[in-house]
Amino acid sequence: MAKLHEVVDIDAPVERVWAVVAEDVRNVPRWSSNLDKVEKLDDGPPGKGTRYRYHLDLGGHKEKLEVEQDVYNKPKKCSGRFIKGPLNGTWSYTYTQRKDGSTRLVYDMNYQLGGLLRFATGVLGPQYAAGIRKNMEALKRYIESGKGPAVKK
16 A cells, blocks of 8 residues: 655645635645546535545546545544545545644545556556645645635634
8 A cells, every 4th residue: 555645834724724625625626736627426515424526637547536534523634535436545634723823734645546557556656646745735825825715704
């Protein structure tokens, strides 16, 4: 099983970072590369048990990936597992409010490529890790530029 661990500090309160990452999921393609769209598969507000389908474009190779949230502890942690598609394993976002008002966002993923992609783990693994790192930096720029939903007080 491969592991990814990425950390980014974002100059925004934890509630704002949570709103962009965990609640405004349909707009993730605005800051995440290789993602055409996201579908929420369940009615009601996001929470434990909510499922999403991600439509990926991996350099011309189209894939669909479904996830289910197992933990939804606003605004501290959202985590879950891959339930359908080319990845098996788990993922999590952990949010920590820092003393200076910024947020430390930690993304962890334990995964294994499935299907035909499992034969390309040596090639795709490093590319995937670089993509996650790039997306975390893009998320930081997106939030710090004021984009995304406003936080309800």
